[in-house]
Amino acid sequence: MRSFPVTDEIRSYAVAHGTWRPDAVVRELQAETAALGDVAGMQIGDDQGQLLTLLARLVGARRAVEVGTFTGYSSLCIARGLAEGGSLLCCDVSAEWTEIGRRAWASAGVADRIELRIAPALQTLRALPPTADIDLVFIDADKPGYAAYWAELVPRVRSGGLLLADNVLWSGRIDDPRSTDADTIALRAFNDLVASDDRVETVVLTAFDGLTIARRR
Numbered sequence: 155m156r157s158f159p160v161t162d163e164i165r166s167y168a169v170a171h172g173t174w175r176p177d178a179v180v181r182e183l184q185a186e187t188a189a190l191g192d193v194a195g196m197q198i199g200d201d202q203g204q205l206l207t208l209l210a211r212l213v214g215a216r217r218a219v220e221v222g223t224f225t226g227y228s229s230l231c232i233a234r235g236l237a238e239g240g241s242l243l244c245c246d247v248s249a250e251w252t253e254i255g256r257r258a259w260a261s262a263g264v265a266d267r268i269e270l271r272i273a274p275a276l277q278t279l280r281a282l283p284p285t286a287d288i289d290l291v292f293i294d295a296d297k298p299g300y301a302a303y304w305a306e307l308v309p310r311v312r313s314g315g316l317l318l319a320d321n322v323l324w325s326g327r328i329d330d331p332r333s334t335d336a337d338t339i340a341l342r343a344f345n346d347l348v349a350s351d352d353r354v355e356t357v358v359l360t361a362f363d364g365l366t367i368a369r370r371r
Contacts, residue, residue, distance in 0.1 A: 160361075169200040174207045174234065176200050180227070183258040187225045190251075196224050198294070198320070202362045203231040206292065206318075209367075210235025213316055215289035218242045219282075221275045221303050222295025226255015232292060233264040242268045243282075245275035245295075275299065279306040286312050286370075294320040297337040300344040308353055311370040317354065319344070323364025 158164075169175060176184075180200070187194045198206075206228055210218065216237045220229050223246040233242050246252050249272050259265040271278045275295060288311045293303050300319060311317055324341050327333040345366070348356055354368040 165199065165201055169204065172201075172204040174204050174231070176203075179258055179262045180230070182261070183225060183227055183230070183254065186254050186258075187227070190225075193251075196294075198228050198231075199362065202320075202365070203227060205365075206231040207235035209316060209318070210290055211237075213289050213314065216240040217288050218290040218292070219279075219288055219307065219310075220244045221279070221291075221293045221299075221307075222246060223252050223255055223270065224248075224294075225251050226258050228292060228294060229255060229268060230258055230262055230264060232290065233259065233267045234262070236267055240267060243278075244268055244270045245278045246270065246272060247274060248272075276302055276306065279303060282306075282310060284310065286310055288312065289315045291315075291317040292320070293318065297321065297324075297344075298340040300340060301347055304344065304347065304351075308351070308370065313370055315370045317366075317368040317370065319348070319366040319368075321363045322358060322366045323360065325363060328364065 187197050210232050214237050216239060218232050220232060220242060223229050223244040229242055229244050252270055259268050286309060291307050291311060293300060307317060322341055322345055324338055327338050328341060348366055348368060354370055356366060356368040359365040
């Protein structure tokens, strides 16, 4: 097994050798997000954004759902990977932060593919039709809510569709017995839940902050 520190330089090198490189819209979005201060750390990186676009294309996603939109970078990446006529439903509770995303989506020409609902995500998800027609899910929101979001979304994802969950290794604290905060405990329970769910095939990437990729059987 080989491993090495993933520096900013290595990450930039990897992104530069991908197909969907950050453009002026993305850079402006990142700058606006950085101006928010410490919370900007919730934004995904360019490498993860590239992966979201590719995964959306790989499954031919026409219907996608995102739980936790923040300032809209991940949703922009997913929307750019949707098949023609595809749509993305974004669930968030912050009109302030998502307004930054709205502007970016418009600049990128994908606003017509994205529906944003400002409400508790569980409320939005429970109101969705029970039909299993979702192609791609990305969960990146409040950690104690992950299990409930999973419960609502798995039955609504089609066979062969993907469910993605971010931050599942929690900066390496996930297996540290000294970490007993509510977020870490919730993520441990969520990871155990997913690992035992026979409705999906699952891998956990030790990239980014830990990304679960689950394929609906």
